[in-house]
Amino acid sequence: xxxxxxxLALDAQDLLAPLRARFDLPQGxxxxxxxxxxxxxxxxxxxxxxxxxxxxxxxxxxxxxxxGWFDLPKRLGDRLAPLIGARAGEVVITxxxxxxxxxxxxAALNMQAEGPPAxxxxxxxxxxxxxxxxxxxxxxxxxxxxxxGYSVRLVDRVDALxxxxxxxxxxxxxxxxxxxxxxxxxxxxxxxxxxAQGALTLWDLAHSAGAVPxxxxxxxxxxxxxCTYKYxxxxxxxxxFIWVPKHHxxxxxQPLAGWWGHRAPFAMxxxxxxxxxxxxxxxxxxxxxxxxxxxCGLEVFEETDMEAIxxxxxxxxxxxxxxxxxxxxxxxxxxxxxxxxxxxxxxxSFTHPHGYAVIAAxxxxxxxxxxREPAIMRFGFTPLYTSFADVWDAVEILRAVLDDKxxxxxxxxxxxx
Amino acid sequence: xxxxxxxLALDAQDLLAPLRARFDLPQGxxxxxxxxxxxxxxxxxxxxxxxxxxxxxxxxxxxxxxxGWFDLPKRLGDRLAPLIGARAGEVVITxxxxxxxxxxxxAALNMQAEGPPAxxxxxxxxxxxxxxxxxxxxxxxxxxxxxxGYSVRLVDRVDALxxxxxxxxxxxxxxxxxxxxxxxxxxxxxxxxxxAQGALTLWDLAHSAGAVPxxxxxxxxxxxxxCTYKYxxxxxxxxxFIWVPKHHxxxxxQPLAGWWGHRAPFAMxxxxxxxxxxxxxxxxxxxxxxxxxxxCGLEVFEETDMEAIxxxxxxxxxxxxxxxxxxxxxxxxxxxxxxxxxxxxxxxSFTHPHGYAVIAAxxxxxxxxxxREPAIMRFGFTPLYTSFADVWDAVEILRAVLDDKxxxxxxxxxxxx
Numbered sequence: 001x002x003x004x005x006x007x008l009a010l011d012a013q014d015l016l017a018p019l020r021a022r023f024d025l026p027q028g029x030x031x032x033x034x035x036x037x038x039x040x041x042x043x044x045x046x047x048x049x050x051x052x053x054x055x056x057x058x059x060x061x062x063x064x065x066x067x068g069w070f071d072l073p074k075r076l077g078d079r080l081a082p083l084i085g086a087r088a089g090e091v092v093i094t095x096x097x098x099x100x101x102x103x104x105x106x107a108a109l110n111m112q113a114e115g116p117p118a119x120x121x122x123x124x125x126x127x128x129x130x131x132x133x134x135x136x137x138x139x140x141x142x143x144x145x146x147x148x149g150y151s152v153r154l155v156d157r158v159d160a161l162x163x164x165x166x167x168x169x170x171x172x173x174x175x176x177x178x179x180x181x182x183x184x185x186x187x188x189x190x191x192x193x194x195x196a197q198g199a200l201t202l203w204d205l206a207h208s209a210g211a212v213p214x215x216x217x218x219x220x221x222x223x224x225x226x227c228t229y230k231y232x233x234x235x236x237x238x239x240x241f242i243w244v245p246k247h248h249x250x251x252x253x254q255p256l257a258g259w260w261g262h263r264a265p266f267a268m269x270x271x272x273x274x275x276x277x278x279x280x281x282x283x284x285x286x287x288x289x290x291x292x293x294x295x296c297g298l299e300v301f302e303e304t305d306m307e308a309i310x311x312x313x314x315x316x317x318x319x320x321x322x323x324x325x326x327x328x329x330x331x332x333x334x335x336x337x338x339x340x341x342x343x344x345x346x347x348x349s350f351t352h353p354h355g356y357a358v359i360a361a362x363x364x365x366x367x368x369x370x371x372r373e374p375a376i377m378r379f380g381f382t383p384l385y386t387s388f389a390d391v392w393d394a395v396e397i398l399r400a401v402l403d404d405k406x407x408x409x410x411x412x413x414x415x416x417x
Numbered sequence: 418x419x420x421x422x423x424x425l426a427l428d429a430q431d432l433l434a435p436l437r438a439r440f441d442l443p444q445g446x447x448x449x450x451x452x453x454x455x456x457x458x459x460x461x462x463x464x465x466x467x468x469x470x471x472x473x474x475x476x477x478x479x480x481x482x483x484x485g486w487f488d489l490p491k492r493l494g495d496r497l498a499p500l501i502g503a504r505a506g507e508v509v510i511t512x513x514x515x516x517x518x519x520x521x522x523x524a525a526l527n528m529q530a531e532g533p534p535a536x537x538x539x540x541x542x543x544x545x546x547x548x549x550x551x552x553x554x555x556x557x558x559x560x561x562x563x564x565x566g567y568s569v570r571l572v573d574r575v576d577a578l579x580x581x582x583x584x585x586x587x588x589x590x591x592x593x594x595x596x597x598x599x600x601x602x603x604x605x606x607x608x609x610x611x612x613a614q615g616a617l618t619l620w621d622l623a624h625s626a627g628a629v630p631x632x633x634x635x636x637x638x639x640x641x642x643x644c645t646y647k648y649x650x651x652x653x654x655x656x657x658f659i660w661v662p663k664h665h666x667x668x669x670x671q672p673l674a675g676w677w678g679h680r681a682p683f684a685m686x687x688x689x690x691x692x693x694x695x696x697x698x699x700x701x702x703x704x705x706x707x708x709x710x711x712x713c714g715l716e717v718f719e720e721t722d723m724e725a726i727x728x729x730x731x732x733x734x735x736x737x738x739x740x741x742x743x744x745x746x747x748x749x750x751x752x753x754x755x756x757x758x759x760x761x762x763x764x765x766s767f768t769h770p771h772g773y774a775v776i777a778a779x780x781x782x783x784x785x786x787x788x789r790e791p792a793i794m795r796f797g798f799t800p801l802y803t804s805f806a807d808v809w810d811a812v813e814i815l816r817a818v819l820d821d822k823x824x825x826x827x828x829x830x831x832x833x834x
Contacts, residue, residue: 024470024474024475025474026474026475026476026477029477031477033477033478036478037473037477037478037481039474039477040469040470040473040474044469044473044474045466045469045470045474048465048466048469048706049462049465049466051653052457052461052462052465052652052710053441053457053462055653056454056457056461056652056653057441057442057443057456057457057461057462058441058443059443060443060446060448060450060454060456060785061450061453061454061785061787062780062785063653064454064653069653069654095512095513095516095701096512096675096700096701096702096703097701097702098673098675098676098677098700098701098702099512099516099673099675099700099701102672102673106562129687131687132676132685133676133679133682133685133686133687134675134676134679134701136687136688136689137674137675137676137679137689138673138674138675140674140688140689141671141672141673141674141689142672144672145523145562145563145672146562146563146564147563147564147565148564154687180685229702235469235473235704235705235706236468236472236473236480236481236486236704236705236706237486237702237703237704237705237706237708238704239704240701254558255519255558255559255561255562256515256516256519256555256558257554257555257557257558258513258515258516258551258554258555259515259549259550259551259554260515262550262551262554265550266790267790268549268550268597268789268790269550270546270548270550270553270571271553271557272553272554272557272558283513283515283516284512284513284514284515284516284551284657285513285514285515285646285654286513286654287652287653287654287655287656287704287706287707287708288652288653288654288707289465289652289653289654289704289706289707289710290704290705290706290707290708291654291704291707293469293706363479368477368478368479370478372685373683373684373685
């Protein structure tokens with residue numbers, strides 16, 4: 001079995017290890033929740049100070065031009081693009097993932113409605129019942145309001161997806177890596193299945209961007225959205241991203257068409273004319289301070305690459321699974337994350353009958369994972385700042401909590417996020 | 418005529434004058450653009466540092482609970498409420514003004530559609546052609562996508578509004594203070610007219626909140642949205658607000674129904690159930706750093722009241738009009754802002770044939786106003802940090818620019834925001 005000494009040796013060889021210094025992490029904490037909120041890049045404080053004191057305080061309104069605030073969604077989108085296999089001019093960072101999903105789904109339905117007559121009858125949005133709930137809510141909200149007979153089909157099992165993608169499917173809308181289980185879909189295969197049926201694909205990359213290598217173009221994906229505050233370390237609630245490939249931009253039409261998506265916003269014309277290019281995915285004025293901090297997270301990725309990150313991610317999650325099964329094998333833990341590398345994101349989830357209480361006990365001991373209904377203990381592994389020794393130490397604390405039953409099964413359930 | 422000595426005397430008597438120290442303003446600048454981007458409260462830097470270094474960096478994911486991030490939209494909404502005549506539990510700060518307008522308008526149309534049969538045929542959204550364009554874009558986007566025969570009626574003159582509010586009007590959607598002219602609508606009167614016709618009213622308070630006293634309940638308004646980064650000094654692109662009075666909350670239903678608007682977001686149920694109360698106006702995760710800074714702006718208002726702010730605002734705008742007309746009377750300036758106090762917001766706009774070039778020249782000399790098509794020079798007056806001497810000095814610089822023709826009529830038009 002792997003020992004702590006082995007882990008220290010792995011850390012000594014780890015080419016990503018120096019990047020941990022790029023993050024401000026609290027003493028005495030093993031942070032395994034970067035899949036919910038990424039750690040703080042050290043540069044974020046100085047960047048915020050510059051945006052607030054100089055750009056806002058001193059340059060005031062002029063900063064829309066001189067500090068490039070207007071272009072920030074596009075400039076940061078271009079910087080994020082290589083991480084997901086997108087090209088320059090295809091990504092903007094803006095609004096929330098929920099809102100971007102709404103835009104992308106509306107645009108996809110519109111593309112289908114304006115497609116050939118044979119496809120005009122398509123009225124189904126196919127997704128998983130296990131998808132992150134807000135994606136389902138937004139799809140159902142859109143379907144209900146369009147009042148054209150659209151409906152959302154919730155598929156219960158991954159292996160039932162192919163059959164659900166039928167001739168009535170307008171859009172296959174999936175989260176690439178499941179937030180609860182860490183299951184990673186085969187994007188290329190599902191996209192090919194969807195295209196064979198005349199459907200478009202919309203991918204939520206919330207748990208993928210910065211976590212696993214992505215090549216949206218190679219996979220043939222149609223549209224994508226995602227989150228910057230998880231593996232991309234953009235800051236709490238940082239604006240999300242939306243990807244519209246060049247070949248879909250002309251047809252990208254959606255109802256949240258505000259002035260930032262206008263061709264000439266300062267002409268102040270009463271009629272909407274969508275910007276050419278990715279700008280049409282914007283809506284209103286963006287929260288500049290939060291948006292600017294996204295850059296601090298993206299900068300760190302430019303010092304490595306997603307292949308190196310993926311190799312370490314798999315090594316970390318393999319190690320975690322190995323150690324938990326070896327050291328906590330007597331307890332009622334069930335692995336819900338796929339063992340197959342190709343199907344695994346950058347997290348590991350185990351169920352435990354008292355999962356909520358165990359997570360609370362771990363957090364009290366400085367091991368921060370999180371809990372998701374039902375009974376799932378979720379541990380995220382961020383190769384940029386998580387070491388092999390962290391994994392060993394976290395499992396040792398988990399073992400002690402379980403062996404000692406050092407958790408309060410009657411603990412009231414506050415929100416453990 | 419008022420002299421600079423008179424202005425200094427007015428400043429000496431001004432009870433609001435000490436509040437200027439609550440803002441960080443650059444040396445050598447007279448800032449008359451708080452109607453576009455409010456100045457930076459001095460506390461914003463320390464607040465940002467605390468949110469970034471401690472709440473994000475040290476407490477990480479726990480801050481959703483321990484720092485109250487989840488409740489921030491409501492907590493700040495309650496703090497803003499008194500400035501607009503709203504009550505606790507009726508306002509949230511979230512998303513952008515454009516998006517909040519979309520939510521409110523969708524909800525209003527839904528209320529009308531579910532109203533008595535006689536009103537089910539209402540299909541018109543009445544607004545002004547001179548409204549801020551994004552409001553019109555969002556309304557047209559919604560109307561087009563609903564595909565139920567809704568249309569937006571653009572009224573060309575304020576005095577034509579009463580006739581346009583007819584039996585087909587579902588919603589009267591107006592910006593209370595016009596962004597270009599500074600014209601202030603009579604909210605109570607127009608709301609009464611709308612109600613008499615069975616229409617609901619939706620008010621955009623972007624240029625009103627923090628600028629003029631507002632009493633939404635006394636006016637009988639139905640819904641409102643607004644901006645925190647202008648007169649409320651919340652920071653560049655800070656999240657906007659939406660007001661839904663208690664008596665409309667149960668019927669407030671809108672398509673941007675994300676997990677933050679869910680009754681039990683962490684139950685992770687696949688079906689949407691709207692939160693009770695104002696929470697249902699939320700959608701996705703909010704940009705916490707930008708959101709938190711809104712509090713720094715709101716704090717300053719708690720040291721005074723809107724009546725005192727309004728009295729000084731009218732004195733400042735009266736003075737500006739008087740001095741411009743007296744000292745720049747030989748030039749081709751036309752006042753477009755109402756002289757009548759009741760119809761004036763907290764800005765003064767003049768047209769000039771070379772308005773764009775004149776504004777550029779003023780900015781180069783440290784007087785920051787802004788330009789809006791067509792030919793409008795716009796000057797905002799923020800009583801919290803603008804002095805009477807500022808007004809005198811700004812007019813003197815304007816006079817010199819005009820007398821000396823010290824502006825470049827061929828200047829290329831970058832975005833002067």
